[in-house]
Amino acid sequence: MRITIRDVARRAEVSVATVSRALGSPDRVSEATRDRVLAVVRELGYRPSPAARSLITGKTGAIAIVVPDLGNPFFTGLLKSVQARARETGHAVLVGDSDEDPATEQELVRTLAKQADGVLLCSPGIDDATITELDGLTSLALLNRRVAGIGATVMDSAGGMREVVAHLAALGHRLAYLNGPDSSWSNHERLRGLRPAAAEHGVEIVELGPFAPRYEDGSPAADQALAAGVTAVLAYNDVMALGVLARLRDRGVDVPGELSVTGFDDLVYAAVSAPPLTTVAMPLAEAGSDAVDLLLAHAATDPAGRVVTELPTRLVVRATTARAPGYHR
Amino acid sequence: MRITIRDVARRAEVSVATVSRALGSPDRVSEATRDRVLAVVRELGYRPSPAARSLITGKTGAIAIVVPDLGNPFFTGLLKSVQARARETGHAVLVGDSDEDPATEQELVRTLAKQADGVLLCSPGIDDATITELDGLTSLALLNRRVAGIGATVMDSAGGMREVVAHLAALGHRLAYLNGPDSSWSNHERLRGLRPAAAEHGVEIVELGPFAPRYEDGSPAADQALAAGVTAVLAYNDVMALGVLARLRDRGVDVPGELSVTGFDDLVYAAVSAPPLTTVAMPLAEAGSDAVDLLLAHAATDPAGRVVTELPTRLVVRATTARAPGYHR
DNA sequence: GTGAAAGCGCTAACAT
DNA sequence: ATGTTAGCGCTTTCAC
Secondary structure (H helix, E strand, O other): OOHHHHHHHHOOOHHHHHHHHHHHHHHHHHHHHHHHHHHHHHHHHOOOOHHHHHHHHHHHOOOEEEOOOOOOHHHHHHHHHHHHHHHOOOEEEEEEEEOHHHHHHHHHHHHHHHHHOOOOEEOOOHHHHHHHHHHHOOOOEEEOOOOOOEEEEOOOOHHHHHHHHHHHHOOOOEEEEEOOOOOOOHHHHHHHHHHHHHHHHHOOEEOOOOOOOOOOOOOHHHHHHHHOOEEEEOOOHHHHHHHHHHHHHHOOOOOOOOEEEOOEEOHHHHHEEEOEEEEEEEHHHHHHHOOOOOOOOHOOOOOOOOOOEOOOOOOOOEOOOOOOOOOOO | OOOOOHHHHHHHHHHHHHHHHHHHOOOHOOOHHHHHHHHHHHHHOOOOHHHHHHHHHHHHHHEEEEOOOOOOOHHHHHHHHHHHHHHHHEEEEEEEEOOOOHHHHHHHHHHHHHHHHOOEEOOOOHHHHHHHHHHHHHOOOOOOOOOOOOOOOOOHHHHHHHHHHHHHHOOOOEEEOOOOOOOHHHHHHHHHHHHHHHHHOOOEEEEEEEOOOOOHHHHHHHHHHHHHOOOOEEEEOOOHHHHHHHHHHHHHOOOOOOEEEEEEEEEHHHHEEEEOOOEOOOOOHHHHHHHHHHHHHOOOOOOOOOOEEEOOEEEOOOOOOOOOOOOOO
């Protein structure tokens, strides 16, 4: 707000256009003037006003990301990677947390659309039609969600789920799956891997829930799984699985002796739970970085390259899974 | 970028000034005109350009927060609360992650200063002088850090540490403290509580480290603590404590039978570690919200009310602390 | 209560 | 290679 391009121009005895060029396209200015201008810039500590620049270029120099819950390490893992990559490309990062509410998510996208060059939407909850509509407002890229016609970076959760089922089937289990939110795209993906895999391996599977993907919701979920009389429970994600583990411990159930448990996401904290959690690792760092590149590329070109990148996931076997009780193969 | 105030003005058959007023100061327009304008606004889906508005008002409608590590739930807990409160006040949130590098932190503040109405700095690492300098650039508020003359919201870690020491002293322990980063303000605060408390209770205390506050760094820290022959180890924070716990399990050390362990922060995941971690709870939600209010109030008024709010912490005893081996009181 | 007009700080033609 | 100038979309005096 203080020192403007005019101050620099006056001090360097050039026109404002030259200052602008010295900063923006250094090769369109003679070396001598450029050096002089840059010296003054440094001397005065001048930084161009993003608002003024933005007004004319139509670019804000920022990207936005909206997530359902900043309390979930899955999303903050993505966020960390997104902000790192954005910084490399010289973009600031705006963040919106919807608290798992699709309506808020939508409003967030609408607001942030005006303040950013594009928005990364990480929303298992909003319906496809709304997402398509939102896509018109700004350059949009999806994170871990697939909607026809919109660029996205997804992680192969169906594949991860297939690995989990194969692992558990080999141990002789009867399975219960703890559903995440009903309308969640991620939950559908889990099921898309789960059901065929269960059929293929000929294992029983009872579906419970839906449950909110919160730590606290692990308790009722655990209770229901116990009541269902299964030998292994597959939680929608690690946060829920951790909650299940806590409840199981409270109820004195031996994991994995009496009951095996699996999560999804491989949060750092999955490794320190009691016992360490068998789960599916998601390539968060890569996904976040890729999504930024996708968004920026898309923002540059016309709605041409609507790419969808799918990143592989990987089963991580730790200590919450073992042979089913009474299974001796 | 699409539809502007002019489109609305034309359609509502008023001047742009009236549209602006209808939106900004509804009482300076007749009710009839206002309704007509607002109807058109809704019909066209018009949203004022933040850039244009910002250029003239000098306000951006955003605040920024810079933290050392978005991978640490302590900071994302703060972030979540900050973003929630900011949204209530109609502000967007820019986030910067320095990856624990003070130089990056500084650069982040300088950059974000121009794009936000104020920045919330959460930096245990930057030195006081630099912070004071940064304060000149923009309206700055500190989170969990105290620097003379700058508004801040801090949490009473010294007090929390005193509680930990009292707890452990009563159990007959010889203590080791695993230092966080040397230059970290939070670490100094821990020590400020630790040393006098240890003296007061007449307990021994060996200081180890410094260690980076990362999960991985828990391993060497655990090894050193073991070598030091103490009966209880106080980690700088939960992330480190969780790493210590993992290492201890690998080495077959019984916690809390042979060794007691405490953390700091009370991350959700502290409750699911093996065993559940005794730690100090920090009022993250309140701190984040207060910090936003402080920042916004300060941004409004002149550098007048340089307030520092201190929020209380609380010891949470779980299962990683027990009587020292051989102590029978 | 409403409109006309002057910029906010900057970039991008268009001249030179 | 450099300068002049016309706005970007909006808010805000200043008239009416």
